[in-house]
Amino acid sequence: MARPLTADINLNALRQNYCLARDLAPHSQSVAVLKADAYGHGAVACARALEDLAPAFAVACIEEAETLRMAGIEVPIVLLEGIFEAEELARVDALGLWIAVHSEWQVEALLAFMPHQPIPVWLKVDSGMHRLGFSPARAADVWARLQAVPERVTDLHLMSHFATADAIEPGYFRRQLALLNELSARLDAPTCLANSPATLAWPEAHGAWNRPGVMLYGSDPLEGANDASRSLVPVMTLRSAIIAVREIATGEPVGYGGRFKAPYPARVGVVACGYGDGYDRHAVDGTPLLVDGQRAGLAGKVSMDMLTVDITHLPDAGIGSEVVLWGQAVSGEVLSIDEVARYCDTISYTLLTGVLPRAPRRYHGG
Ligand SMILES: Cc1ncc(COP(=O)(O)O)c(C=O)c1O
Structure with missing residues (x-):
């Protein structure tokens, strides 16, 4: 039998989540x-599954766009961080890409380059994330310079990113939005604004374009879930099996450092999945897993290739039992990646993008 670990990707769920984002933002x-390889799900497969639905795709850099173009994806692609060096503009032009522009040097490079057809540009404004973008005071001037070269630049939009759209406390989010609304009204500029949390929770912040990411993969980014976020469906199921069972006497330790000590005569299943596959080593004892569709808890530190689960309460579980690390069990039971992430003191984004090639992706539906 092959090593049983797989990352099963449900492309129908991806389409369903995309349709939710689209329907939540009917004017956007x-x-x-x-x-990031579609948050670890495989960008080419996800692009193929969405190409008849999505009017555009977004990636971080030109290499990610080239991977999609080489696979035959013809949907418009925007580079969210734009170019990293001026020489990339020729490739942007050849591939028909759209670009974000966040820095003076990018503006200069763009103004010095003559493309075969004008390049669609999203001018990035720093409305409060304080990561990339022009200050609102500077943005008006850059906007005018880019508008003045229609042979080089077309379809100009103002783009910005929210720092706290996921938070229950909306103060800072509202401050960012007010600033953007004022700027876009002053410049008569269409906007590209909402990430997943803003798409799910803030209709007034969708903009002419919204940019859902993690919600497409079925993770709920909101600090306080709402009806829409509760209807997201997991796309990735990280699945393995029990490969050995140990009977552990009360007080005996399990695994490195003996972190878990059996509080009773315990049955412990050994699962073929570890940090060498991308499962987070920060997972604490009790981190949930589904064994044959029933909840059980991690027992002991995660090893490179294996982890251990307390199955004392599951007498029917044994070698060959299905283990779901997150996602949906064969029985239909769901273990939310957001819940697993909380036990690892992290977020779903790091778990999803951290799944390594050693866990083969298997695609379903689409
Ligand atoms: C500029 C930009 N837009 C949109 C997204 C999508 O965000 P999310 O995955 O929270 O929807 C990201 C992700 O980090 C981003 O950097």
């Missing part, structure tokens, strides 16, 4: 964010 166009 939804660009599907496929950066």
Whole structure:
């Protein structure tokens, strides 16, 4: 038998989540964010599954766009961080890409380059994330310079990113939005604004384009879930099996450092999945897993290739039992990646993008 670990990707769920984003924002166009290999799901497969639905895809850099173009994806693709060096503009032009522009040097490079057809540009404004973008005071001037070269630049939009759209406390989010609304009204500029949390929770912040990422993959980014976020469907199921069972006497330790000590005569299943596959080593004892569709808890530190689960309460579980690390069990039971992430003191984004090639992706539906 082959090592049983797989990352099963449900492309129908991806389409369903995309349709939710689209339907939540009927006055906005939804660009599907496929950066970081579609958050670990496989960008080419996800692009193929969404190409008849999404009017555009977003990636972080030109290499990610080239991967999609080489696979035959013809949907418009926007580079969310734009170019990293001026020489990339020739490739942007050849591939018909759209670019974000966030820095003076990018503006200069763009103004010095003559493309075969004008390049669609999203001018990035720093409305409060304080990561990339022009200050609102500077943005008006850059906007005018880019508008003045229609042979080089077309379809100009103002783009910005929210720092706290996921938070229950809306103060800072509202401050960012007010600033953007004022700027876009002053410049008469269409906007590209909402990430997943803003798409799910803030209709007034969708903009002409919204940019859902993690919600497409079925993770709920909101600090306080709402009806829409509760209807997201997991796309990735990280699945393995029990490969050995140990009977552990009360007080005996399990695994490195003996972190878990059996509080009773315990049955412990050994699962073929570890941090060498991308499962987070920060997972604490009790981190949930589904064994044959029933909840059980991690027992002991995660090893490179294996982890251990307390199955004392599951007498029918044994060698060959299905283990779901997150996602949906064969029985239909769901273990939310957001819940697993909380036990690892992290977020779903790091778990999803951290799944390594050693866990083969298997695609279903689409
Ligand atoms: C500029 C930009 N837009 C959109 C997204 C999508 O965000 P989310 O995955 O929270 O929807 C990201 C992700 O980090 C981003 O950097």
